Amino acid sequence: METRCIIVDDEPPALDLLASYIDRLDNFKLLGRFGNAIEAFNxxxxxxxxxxxxxxxxxxxxxxxxxxxLVPRPHVVITTAYREYAADGFDLAILDYLVKPVSFDRFLQSISRYSNSNNASQYQENSLQDTYMFFKVERLMVKIYLKDITYIESIHDYIKIITPDKTYITYTRIGFMDDKLPEGHFVRIHKSYIISLNKIESFRHDSVTVSGRELPVGRVFKQTFIKALENHKFFKE
Incomplete structure (x- = not known):
């Protein structure tokens, strides 16, 4: 199935560059390129x-x-020469924020995020056995199976993905992962942590132990955490 794309930019060189990048991808089709937002809106x-x-x-x-x-809204990648709008962009739940000039390598990270986003919406709730996502780790695209993830920790615009064997650091916001990971298997317990429900060893009102690491449960996430425990059958009647 083809991914239908458009580019909106008032600078012709930027339109040309992104169009050339999209043209290199299989199953991505450029529907249009627009020099102003009103044309794109129409x-x-x-x-x-x-x-x-x-x-x-x-x-x-x-x-x-x-x-x-835009209602409904497609997946959005902002491309701009200005870094100061990043917070505004992520408040609108955009997929990624690219600062010009955009390299092909950085463009591919956005495409990977888009592909992961689509894969996440197709996860089966009953099993994580074969479900995986790709993450850019240093210069490699690394496949990580969700069943192997113990917890995720936020470090500003990066996250640490902790598995039993290894820790991976990748350029991704924890909010993006919170949206994409399947609810029945993962829960956000703090502004800085997402945990795998299957990896919980013990918990109390303000903390949870996951694979030997005690993590805090934030006040605003407490009810969500309790509900996830109930749905995951931690409490027996």
Whole structure:
């Protein structure tokens, strides 16, 4: 199945560059390239789009205004020369934020995030045995099976993925993982931690021990944690 893409940018060289990147990918189709947000808005009201690459600073309507106007909204990757809009972008639950000039290697990280996002929506709730995601670790794309994940720890814009055998560090926000991991198997217990329910050894009202590591349960996540325990049959009637 093809992924339908568009590019929105008022700079022709940026349009050309991203179009050339998309053209290198199998099963990704560029439906259109637009020099302003209003043209893109009109197109998306009449056509289904899966993935949008959009600049922020554009005349008439900027990229953030375009994103906010779209219902339903495709997956969004912001491409901009300005770093200061990153927080605004992630508040809109964008897929990724690329700072120009965008290298092909960094572009592929966004594509990997998109692919992982789609795979996550297809996870079977009854088993994690064969489910995996790819993560960029240093210069390699590493396959990690979800059944092997003990917990995930946030480090600013990076995360540590802890497994019994190894720890991986990758450029991904913990909020992205919280959205994509299957609810019946993982739960966020703190602003900095997501745990595997299957790896819990013990817990109390303010902490949980996972594979020998005691982690805090944040106040705002406590009810979500308790509900996850109940659904996971930790409490016997």
């Amino acid at each position: 197109f998306m009201n009449a056509n289904a789009v899966d993935l949008m690459f959009v600049d922020i600073q554009m005349p008439q309507m900027n990229g953030l205004e375009l994103i906010k106007s």
